[in-house]
Amino acid sequence: MHFAVIVFPGSNCDHDAYHVFQHILDVPVDFVWHKENDLKKFDAILIPGGFSYGDYLRTGAIARFSPIMESVIKEAKAGKPVFGICNGFQILIESGLLPGALIINQAVRFLSQNVTLEVATTDSIYTKSLKRGQRLTMPIAHKQGNYIADEETLKMLADEDRVAFRYSKGKDGNPNGSMDRISGIMNEKRNVLGMMPHPERAAESVLGSEDGLEIFKSMMGIS
Amino acid sequence: MKAKIYISYKDGILDPQGQTIGHALDSIGIKKINSVRMGKYIEMEFNGISKDEASKITDESCRKLLANPNTETYKFELVEK
Numbered sequence: 603m604h605f606a607v608i609v610f611p612g613s614n615c616d617h618d619a620y621h622v623f624q625h626i627l628d629v630p631v632d633f634v635w636h637k638e639n640d641l642k643k644f645d646a647i648l649i650p651g652g653f654s655y656g657d658y659l660r661t662g663a664i665a666r667f668s669p670i671m672e673s674v675i676k677e678a679k680a681g682k683p684v685f686g687i688c689n690g691f692q693i694l695i696e697s698g699l700l701p702g703a704l705i706i707n708q709a710v711r712f713l714s715q716n717v718t719l720e721v722a723t724t725d726s727i728y729t730k731s732l733k734r735g736q737r738l739t740m741p742i743a744h745k746q747g748n749y750i751a752d753e754e755t756l757k758m759l760a761d762e763d764r765v766a767f768r769y770s771k772g773k774d775g776n777p778n779g780s781m782d783r784i785s786g787i788m789n790e791k792r793n794v795l796g797m798m799p800h801p802e803r804a805a806e807s808v809l810g811s812e813d814g815l816e817i818f819k820s821m822m823g824i825s
Numbered sequence: 826m827k828a829k830i831y832i833s834y835k836d837g838i839l840d841p842q843g844q845t846i847g848h849a850l851d852s853i854g855i856k857k858i859n860s861v862r863m864g865k866y867i868e869m870e871f872n873g874i875s876k877d878e879a880s881k882i883t884d885e886s887c888r889k890l891l892a893n894p895n896t897e898t899y900k901f902e903l904v905e906k
Contacts, residue, residue: 660893667890696893703895710841750838750896779841 606644615651636668649690662692691796702751708779731820738813740804747798749780833864
């Protein structure tokens with residue numbers, strides 16, 4: 603599986619993702635600059651976290667119109683895995699590949715902490731090696747990660763089993779205030795996943811957790 | 826010609842920043858404010874085009890980029906500079 607890691611001006615988790623693929627999982631990976639426009643040779647596309655275009659206007663709003671996004675949308679519609687993490691999730695929402703919106707955290711501040719997620723569905727390449735309800739620990743680092751959508755959209759996501767991950771219940775469970783504790787959702791075809799937490803920063807025990815690796819392994823068909 | 830664009834959250838969309846500002850106003854003794862909502866204000870300038878054309882360009886800019894149709898509404902006015 604050959605991965606593309608898209609790089610926008612202001613991306614800052616691109617190297618973390620590259621490191622996971624190249625040095626931990628030992629799979630082919632290339633950075634792809636946002637001015638490029640061809641993703642045909644890749645098997646999967648990762649849109650990393652960061653602050654593309656300084657979060658000007660709205661998070662992801664400017665990156666969404668970068669030249670590479672036309673190819674990302676084309677490949678996503680053709681069924682290729684497209685995985686957006688943090689700012690990548692925000693960009694996928696702005697591009698219309700995923701529904702809803704990510705607004706400022708309920709606490710109105712940047713949150714950088716570990717969270718516990720629950721796997722909400724195993725019906726996707728990202729979660730098929732996991733167990734429903736399995737708990738994963740990984741960090742969040744964002745100010746705009748509060749997922750909101752209208753009732754119709756929330757019902758659709760639930761009915762179609764398109765919520766991939768939820769923040770755990772309890773006091774520290776849903777730090778940004780997301781509706782239905784949503785931390786990751788998929789598109790209708792289930793090949794596009796966006797999530798706020800950072801699995802690429804939880805891929806080595808030396809960094810505190812290897813739980814994030816499970817998602818990448820699942821994508822690659824390794825259990 | 827100048828476009829003055831006002832972008833605000835739709836009714837029913839939570840605005841944590843507006844709420845926090847409301848709490849701050851209350852804590853410094855400014856009372857009787859029912860609610861505070863925070864939005865964005867953007868100006869765009871045009872040269873040598875009609876008001877009609879400026880209106881069309883501004884509307885397209887709002888629809889395609891400046892406002893997020895999921896969460897925000899916009900309105901604008903066109904004024905001579």
